[in-house]
Amino acid sequence: MTGTDSSSSSTNTPHTDKQPLHPAYTVTNINNKIRTLDGKKVKYSAWVKLFKLHARAYKVLHHIDGTDAPAKIDPTFFVWSEIDALILQWIYSTLSDVLLARVLDIEITARAAWTKIQEIFLNNKQARSVTLETKFTYTTLSSCASFDEYCQTLRYLAEQLADVDQPVSESRLVIQMICGLLVEFDTIAAIINEKKPTWITARGIL
Structure with missing residues (x-):
């Protein structure tokens, strides 16, 4: 009788299979x-x-x-x-x-x-790429408020060029950064040109 009651109790116990909360709901x-x-x-x-x-x-x-x-x-x-x-x-x-x-x-x-x-x-990728390429080429340190702003501007323009299918290689980004420097940076720019460092390294050197 006890065994039967146990079995009956087990059978009648409701089973609730709750789905786990999706991670998106935790935001x-x-x-x-x-x-x-x-x-x-x-x-x-x-x-x-x-x-x-x-x-x-x-x-x-x-x-x-x-x-x-x-x-x-x-x-x-x-x-x-x-x-x-x-x-x-x-x-x-x-x-x-x-x-x-x-x-x-x-x-x-x-x-x-x-x-x-x-x-x-x-939209209008071709027209935008021409405009962005011009801005990228003619952005200089003297046109920015600080060296950090200069580097950030070049980086942003490079990212936007990539968005319109005109990716900028890291080496070109470094070269463009050097080209836009003031004359007092000529010596260090020559060293960077010779070493061909990464963007992060070149920026750190400057």
């Missing part, structure tokens, strides 16, 4: 992790890198990288759709007011919003 303030994209202080290329890094860490990169969404009849679609709306919130929360007004739409997927932003910054 409380996306702005603490990804800076606001405005195209000026925070460039598109930098924002993309930060956003993708964050998305990979929280296992949602497939919502923005072009991976196909599950079909609506798929049992996983509801959960996917819920998380996708969360990623869409992340995107909107990290855009400037001006950019938000251009892409805001609650009836699209995170991927569609991501593509809209990409089109804003990467």
Whole structure:
């Protein structure tokens, strides 16, 4: 009788298989992790890198990288759709007011919003590449407020050139940095030219 009761009690005990909480739901303030994209202080290329890094860490990169969404009849679609709306919130929360007004739409997927932003910054690649190349070539130390600003400007321009399919090699970045220096740097510039160091090393030497 005891054995039967034990078996009956075990059989009647409800089993609840709770799904673990998706990591994306643990993010409380996306702005603490990804800076606001405005195209000026925070460039598109930098924002993309930060956003993708964050998305990979929280296992949602497939919502923005072009991976196909599950079909609506798929049992996983509801959960996917819920998380996708969360990623869409992340995107909107990290855009400037001006950019938000251009892409805001609650009836699209995170991927569609991501593509809209990409089109804003990467359309007219040829024209943009010419403009960026000119800025990159003619940026000098004397045109910047400090050496740090000079290096940062060159780096930003190089990243933007890569965005429009005109990548800048590290060696060219170093050469451009040397070319834009003042005459009092001629001796150290000659040493850098001879050693052909990395960008970080060259900047450290200067």
